[in-house]
Amino acid sequence: MSALGPSHRLPRHIAIIMDGNGRWAKLRNLSRDKGHVRGVEATRVAIEHCVRLGIENLTLFAFSTENWNRSGQEVDHLLALLAEALENESSLLLKNNVKVKIVGNREDFSGELQKAIAKLEIATQENQGLRLFIAAGYGGRWDITNAVRTVAKKVSAGTLGISDITEDSFSEFLSLGGVTDPDLLIRTGGEQRISNYLLWQLAYSELYFTNCLWPDFSESELEAAIKSYSGRQRRFGLIGE
Numbered sequence: 001m002s003a004l005g006p007s008h009r010l011p012r013h014i015a016i017i018m019d020g021n022g023r024w025a026k027l028r029n030l031s032r033d034k035g036h037v038r039g040v041e042a043t044r045v046a047i048e049h050c051v052r053l054g055i056e057n058l059t060l061f062a063f064s065t066e067n068w069n070r071s072g073q074e075v076d077h078l079l080a081l082l083a084e085a086l087e088n089e090s091s092l093l094l095k096n097n098v099k100v101k102i103v104g105n106r107e108d109f110s111g112e113l114q115k116a117i118a119k120l121e122i123a124t125q126e127n128q129g130l131r132l133f134i135a136a137g138y139g140g141r142w143d144i145t146n147a148v149r150t151v152a153k154k155v156s157a158g159t160l161g162i163s164d165i166t167e168d169s170f171s172e173f174l175s176l177g178g179v180t181d182p183d184l185l186i187r188t189g190g191e192q193r194i195s196n197y198l199l200w201q202l203a204y205s206e207l208y209f210t211n212c213l214w215p216d217f218s219e220s221e222l223e224a225a226i227k228s229y230s231g232r233q234r235r236f237g238l239i240g241e
């Protein structure tokens with residue numbers, strides 16, 4: 001039973017930094033890998049609840065550019081888990097009418113993971129429900145640098161004039177080009193920072209930090225975040241009235 005009522009304003013786009021898998025495992029004397037496995041389960045719960053609530057866009061931070069610096073064993077496990085989840089969750093995502101897109105630099109991923117990504121994107125491309133963006137090999141600075149490169153190429157080829165570069169036209173070249181910016185950023189795991197996530201797109205997002213560790217993130221935790229968002233006054237630099 002949802003605790004959200006008609007008086008609650010829903011965010012059109014929720015972005016999540018899913019943090020705390022390792023600590024969740026440590027508290028239980030389990031390996032970090034076990035924490036990530038439970039993290040995937042919490043991810044499924046969050047996606048399904050966003051579908052039920054009618055959220056339009058959900059962007060999950062699954063693997064950051066900085067995560068490449070973890071031990072080789074943990075990187076391998078995280079990426080294998082991602083490939084496995086993309087494969088295993090495919091039928092559930094199709095059933096729920098979810099359209100999936102992976103955002104980030106996939107060049108350094110194994111051929112197998114790149115194939116799993118392409119397969120899921122193609123299988124779900126006609127879906128009209130929740131748009132699920134999975135940020136993998138993603139960093140906000142990478143995203144902006146990549147967009148600058150695209151713009152520079154167009155300018156040097158003469159297909160884009162310098163005076164045509166505006167905030168709106170530039171944002172089209174970012175990974176989430178054309179998608180409404182996140183209204184709400186949720187970060188679990190107690191840290192209160194952005195960690196090179198959607199640096200451009202979070203400019204006016206409402207931020208919600210919770211001590212809940214990601215594997216414990218439940219439907220009611222998601223609803224608590226949405227309730228908090230719903231009670232906030234967004235001014236976008238204007239005055240209150």
Ligand code: FPP
Nearest residue numbers: 018019020021022023024039040043062085
């Ligand atoms: C942070 O926990 C979590 C990650 C680095 C990976 C998140 C990935 C998943 C939940 C699984 C794959 C995702 C999808 C979309 C299927 P941490 O290891 O930083 O935890 P700690 O801060 O407690 O050490």
